Amino acid sequence: MNKVTDEQLMEAVQRDKLDQLNVLFERYQKRIYNYFLKSTGDVEESADLTQAVFIRVLKYRKSYRSGSAFEFWIFQIARNQVKDHFRKLKVYKDQFTDLQTIPDVEESDEYALQSERERRLQLAMNQLPPDKRELLVLAKFQNMKYEDIANLRSASVSAIKVQVHRTIQQLRAYYFEQED
Amino acid sequence: MIHATDEQLYEAAEAHPDDELALHLAQCEACRNRYEEYCAVLQVITESKDEEPPQSIRWEVEAAIAEERASIPRQKPYLQIAAAILLLLTGYVVGTYLAPTHRKEVIALQSQVSLLKEMALVNALEPQTASERIQVVNQIQANEPTVSEKLISTLIRTLNTDDSPNVRYAAAQALERYIHQESVRLQLAASLEFQTDPLIQLSLISMLVEAQEKAAIKPIKELLGNPNAPKELKQQAQLALDILT
Incomplete structure (x- = not known):
């Protein structure tokens, strides 16, 4: 049986089948968390940023373009989070x-x-x-x-x-x- | 002796040095040291393990999902079925008893009724108390999915000029129903520029982001630059900007 793709899951989330977000969470939480951890070096901040990414996916589910790569979309959100993080710190080194x-x-x-x-x-x-x-x-x-x-x-x-x-x-x- | 470049050494460390480079590395200690450093760094990266995310993330996300689910209005399937049956019966009765020659008159009559209804609603928005005006706006919201431009512009005018923030908020909510129309989206984006109530600003931002309306970028940026805007509003505005850009 073929695995349900990330894109199919996200389209279901868009149709308010919110349980499907749990599946996407399982697939991506470790990657996103480690992306933040390596980028910021901060455990607590990485946990906060990771949960914020999934909450944004939930909140802005309607803005996901059907058919576009989910991985690209979620990393775009994650990248913006990192940028915000450094903007807040205003320190680059x-x-x-x-x-x-x-x-x-x-x-x-x-x-x-x-x-x-x-x-x-x-x-x-x-x-x-x-x-x-x-x-x-x-x-x-x-x-x-x-x-x-x-x-x-x-x-x-x-x-x-x-x-x-x-x-x-x-x-x-x-x-x-x-x-x- | 010509030394190897960093690019060559890095690429060799990623794969394997070709014969020519391998020979050079055997003879040149400086290049060999640099090559080994690249190998060491790449090895640490490869062997670096991913950390397990803390459980608290899952709890927070699950709580957010539960909260969001609770906010979605529940559909009652039996009501939908009943409505479908009623619609079917009405269609049958209308189709059976109305002769084709009468249909044009019926359509014309329906459109006149609809126009009159709209005019009544537009007029009703004029002089009354705030709670009465909210009721009128809600009636518009419950009206047909397609409405005249006059009614839309009345709602926009209400959104932009009504004295009561509650009436303006109700107008914003009513306009959300017509957000698939580009003109409505553009007017909502324009309205965002001069709204001052954070609740209305949040509501407009949320609608425009969901509709992916790029025209909202400019007023959102202006809002972010406003030193008097509340912190929470700015957070939402920044979030919206990230999504739209």
Whole structure:
């Protein structure tokens, strides 16, 4: 049996079959939450932003264009949330120096090393401007295709590709700076 | 020795270095170090695990869904069935007893009745108390789905000029029924520019966003720039702007 597509579910939500939003929530909550977590580095804020995205989907269900890609639509809403978040902060650098905002990973021997690497990675990411950090999250953590990112950012695929290259280059520098 | 570029090293770290680059990496320590750094960073990214979202998100979203569901007017299926049967019977009776020659007169008569009804409603909006005017607006709302331009413009005028915010709000609600008409959407967007009551502003924003009316962008931006606008209203306005842009 074919799986019901996201778009079919969203069209049902539009017709006030609100239970279908629970299915979309199951499919997307982890991705959206981790998108926020990597973009903002803040656990509580990420939870608030995630719930706000689904509440917007609910509230503005009638504005979803039937047939258009749901993933694109929900990430558009999520991106606007991130932009709002940074607009409110009005600070573009060094706002994540408090490491307690990064989720703690169980410090058993097995995880300790990877945990340390991830902590350093998050610190390096926090040094990137929000725009580049978000690009990295979409391309490398959400594994979104360059075509989809280009569409989301109204840019060409080649431009996105170059930006991703440069961002990784910058990330590498920040990541290894911490060793020195 | 010509060193490899960062692009080459990054691409090699993403896939595998080709033979030429592999040979160069074997001989050049500087490039090899950079290449290994790219590999290390990409590996951490790949191995980085997604966190489980807190349960509180689910509770909040479920509560929002429940609240929204409660706000949707419930349809009573037995009433719909009864209405359908009644309509069918009426159609049968009208079709059987009215000769085709009389149909034109009936249609003309119906349209005259409808016009008179509309004129009565328009006139009724003029001098009365606020509660009476609200009743008239509600009658218009319950009227035929298609109404004359005069009635629409009366509702718009009421929305823009009535002294009572309650009457203006009722007019906004009545106009929502005709939002599929572009002219109505444009007039609602224009009206948003000079509404001052937050309830009416919220109502108009909500309607225009649902109708995806881009003409609302300008008045919403103006509202956002207004230092006296309440915080909650601005939040909703920003949310609407995000959706429309």
